[in-house]
Amino acid sequence: MRYELLGLIRVVGPEDTSYITAHKAEVLLATLLARAGQVVSADQLINELWGDRTPRRAHAALHVYVSQLRKFLRDAGGGQSIVTRPLGYLLRLGSDELDSLDFQRLMDDGRQQVRLGRHEQALERFESALALWRGPAFDDARDGPIVNTCATWLEETRLQCLELLIEEYLTLGRHRDIVGQLYALISDHPLRETFYRHLMLALYRSERQAEALMVYRAACGRLSEELGLAPCRPLRDLHQAILSGDDQFSERPS
Numbered sequence: 001m002r003y004e005l006l007g008l009i010r011v012v013g014p015e016d017t018s019y020i021t022a023h024k025a026e027v028l029l030a031t032l033l034a035r036a037g038q039v040v041s042a043d044q045l046i047n048e049l050w051g052d053r054t055p056r057r058a059h060a061a062l063h064v065y066v067s068q069l070r071k072f073l074r075d076a077g078g079g080q081s082i083v084t085r086p087l088g089y090l091l092r093l094g095s096d097e098l099d100s101l102d103f104q105r106l107m108d109d110g111r112q113q114v115r116l117g118r119h120e121q122a123l124e125r126f127e128s129a130l131a132l133w134r135g136p137a138f139d140d141a142r143d144g145p146i147v148n149t150c151a152t153w154l155e156e157t158r159l160q161c162l163e164l165l166i167e168e169y170l171t172l173g174r175h176r177d178i179v180g181q182l183y184a185l186i187s188d189h190p191l192r193e194t195f196y197r198h199l200m201l202a203l204y205r206s207e208r209q210a211e212a213l214m215v216y217r218a219a220c221g222r223l224s225e226e227l228g229l230a231p232c233r234p235l236r237d238l239h240q241a242i243l244s245g246d247d248q249f250s251e252r253p254s
Contacts, residue, residue, distance in 0.1 A: 001077050002097040005033050006154070007134025009141055013077030023141075024049055025069050028062075030141035032082065032091035034150035036098060041088040048144030100154060103132045107161050114164070119171050126165040133158060159192065166198045175202040186215075190222050197235050204242050212242050 002012040009026055011018045020026040031040055031048045046058045055061055066082060066089060073081050083090045110125030137151040137158075162185065169178045182199035189195060196219040203212035216231070216239045223229045230236070240246075 001073075001081075002099070003033055003036075003093075004099040004134075005030065005138055006099050006103060006132050007136070008139040009033070011073065011076045015077070018072070018076040020069075020072060022068065024065050025072065026141045027143045027147070028065050028069055029091075030138045030147045031144065032089065033098070034138075034147050036091050036093050039085045039088050039090045040146070043088075044146060045088060048146055051144065099132050100137070103129050103154075103161075104157070106132075107157070107164070110161075110164060114168070119168050123165065123168040123172065126161055126168060129161050130158065130165065159189065163194050163198070166195075170198065170201060170205075173205075175205040178202055179206065186218075191226060193219065193223075193232050193235050196231075197238055200235075200238055200242065209242060213239070216242075 001014070004010050004012060009020065009030055011020075020029060027049055028045065031045055042059060042062060045062055046054055049062065049065070050058065070080070070082050081092055081094075081096070083092050106125050106129035110122045110129065113119070113122035113125060137154040138147050142148045142151050166178055166182065169175065179199065179202050182195055182202060185195045186192070186199060196215055200212040200215050203209070203215065216235070219231055219235060223231060231239075
């Protein structure tokens, strides 16, 4: 069986793909997936499910949701995946697959390909890793701190993968292919300076120097307005290099 949390949570069994319609059961599965292979205490699960609005019979209610989730997973073909422990519960993966682990493996393999100088292969690994994402991690099941922390970490890792992917496009001389995507990325992440730098470099190499300088001004304005900061050193250095026509940035790196 396969668990997928990079988007709306779903369980892919031997015959069908299943979704949990009950929100509390979905949050429970999300929490167990975020700590797959580890015991999550009953108190932690109760906090994820209800926060500071804990019902009077919270432990009994938790037991009901665990029973419902176990039935859902059995029906999906997962067998006895949820194991009871003295302090709480554990989701045992065994031979089951988890899309977030696949994402991390592909990303790590891509990094290894970069180190070996195999840039086409690295590009393919990063693209395959990002293709696993169907939406925000855990989607609308981010009710508590365990799931929210895991989702935040996964999103940051996704952005790192995007940065690595874009660097491979630039290394391979495919700067024109990523201009549109980079404009979208700085719109979605206006304080992430790496995307501004990549966009400036892609535009400069596409013989669009004026637009590259406009991107720098936009970055300066946004950072000053939001944070009261000047751009970081790499962004300033690239701006100066574009103004001076530095050949170091005008061609594909060797």
